[in-house]
Amino acid sequence: MHERGEYCPKVSVIVPVKNGAAYIKELLDSLMQVEYEKDKLEIIVVDGNSTDDTREMVSQYPVKLLLEERPGLNAARNTGIKNSQGEIIAFTDADCIIPKNWISRIIDNFQNPQVGCVGGNVIGYYDSFLSHYSDESLIPVMRIFGKREILDHVKPPQKYPAGCNMAFRQDAIKKAGLFDEGIKYGFDEDELVERICKSGYNMVLDPNVVVKHKHRPLLRELLKQNFSYGRGLGLMLRKTGIKSAFPKWVLLCIVGFLTWSLIILTLAMHALLTNSFSSQITLLSMVLLPPFGLMIFYGYKTIKKGDKKYRRIILYPPIDIARALAFIFGGIYQSLKSHKD
Numbered sequence: 001m002h003e004r005g006e007y008c009p010k011v012s013v014i015v016p017v018k019n020g021a022a023y024i025k026e027l028l029d030s031l032m033q034v035e036y037e038k039d040k041l042e043i044i045v046v047d048g049n050s051t052d053d054t055r056e057m058v059s060q061y062p063v064k065l066l067l068e069e070r071p072g073l074n075a076a077r078n079t080g081i082k083n084s085q086g087e088i089i090a091f092t093d094a095d096c097i098i099p100k101n102w103i104s105r106i107i108d109n110f111q112n113p114q115v116g117c118v119g120g121n122v123i124g125y126y127d128s129f130l131s132h133y134s135d136e137s138l139i140p141v142m143r144i145f146g147k148r149e150i151l152d153h154v155k156p157p158q159k160y161p162a163g164c165n166m167a168f169r170q171d172a173i174k175k176a177g178l179f180d181e182g183i184k185y186g187f188d189e190d191e192l193v194e195r196i197c198k199s200g201y202n203m204v205l206d207p208n209v210v211v212k213h214k215h216r217p218l219l220r221e222l223l224k225q226n227f228s229y230g231r232g233l234g235l236m237l238r239k240t241g242i243k244s245a246f247p248k249w250v251l252l253c254i255v256g257f258l259t260w261s262l263i264i265l266t267l268a269m270h271a272l273l274t275n276s277f278s279s280q281i282t283l284l285s286m287v288l289l290p291p292f293g294l295m296i297f298y299g300y301k302t303i304k305k306g307d308k309k310y311r312r313i314i315l316y317p318p319i320d321i322a323r324a325l326a327f328i329f330g331g332i333y334q335s336l337k338s339h340k341d
Contacts (some may be wrong), residue, residue, distance in 0.1 A: 119161020230330020
């Protein structure tokens with residue numbers, strides 16, 4: 001039970017899911033073990049019109065099951081909010097595992113009434129190469145914070161909560177408004193977090209608030225995920241312009257990539273036309289700069305950790321570059337896509 005202080009508000013845990021029969025049982029089993037006053041906890045599963053056995057499986061647990069036929073993660077989240085009674089609303093995903101102290105750790109941060117949003121670390125559940133990579137990458141696939149911070153604004157690319165480990169004060173959502181249902185593909189929650197900060201609330205990023213996530217097990221799935229994330233930020237750029245932090249960041253990424261590509265193309269043309277040795281060396285240096293820079297970074301991290309996992313020095317950089325390209329191409333694709341989407 002929650003024993004830290006006297007603040008023990010009613011908490012609503014909302015789980016949006018679609019076709020999650022393969023993994024939602026483990027999540028629900030972990031939520032059943034959460035240490036919090038049972039009469040002050042409600043669990044709401046919002047099913048996005050699944051075609052598998054998700055609803056049948058969820059119906060076996062003492063949770064509130066809702067059906068949302070409209071597409072999009074944010075539509076399911078909003079339906080959960082509208083049917084919730086909690087003073088604090090926490091969100092996680094069906095492919096996560098929740099520790100027993102998850103809610104109590106969240107509530108510790110909400111004892112300050114100025115806090116409107118709390119986010120925590122999302123670490124890999126599987127003991128596999130790609131799961132470790134997802135946590136140890138220069139830019140982790142999910143949010144991992146090294147220290148507790150209280151912020152009054154979001155800081156791309158990492159200083160904001162992950163959608164599968166975040167919580168909001170109900171009053172903060174009412175003041176800032178619900179999730180924007182027109183935002184999808186990735187980064188669905190970040191526009192709301194930014195609005196909550198702008199409405200006068202603070203955001204806490206607490207590494208002690210932890211969930212375990214079943215990271216993508218295959219490289220092609222990881223790259224598809226990053227392409228989708230790029231589409232999400234590209235859509236935000238189309239919808240909000242450059243007024244908010246995230247569109248500015250994705251635009252900077254796209255411009256940086258295009259600038260680097262133009263430099264490479266110019267150097268390649270010059271080396272081809274002049275057959276100049278110096279131009280060829282310059283071209284080769286520019287091409288190799290990103291992977292060698294990453295190798296130096298991972299070499300330093302490996303030596304600092306002292307774990308002798310030297311394969312990360314060779315294997316992580318190409319995955320980083322592939323992820324970056326998938327993300328940028330996703331942003332470009334969505335930025336140029338028809339307004340009908």
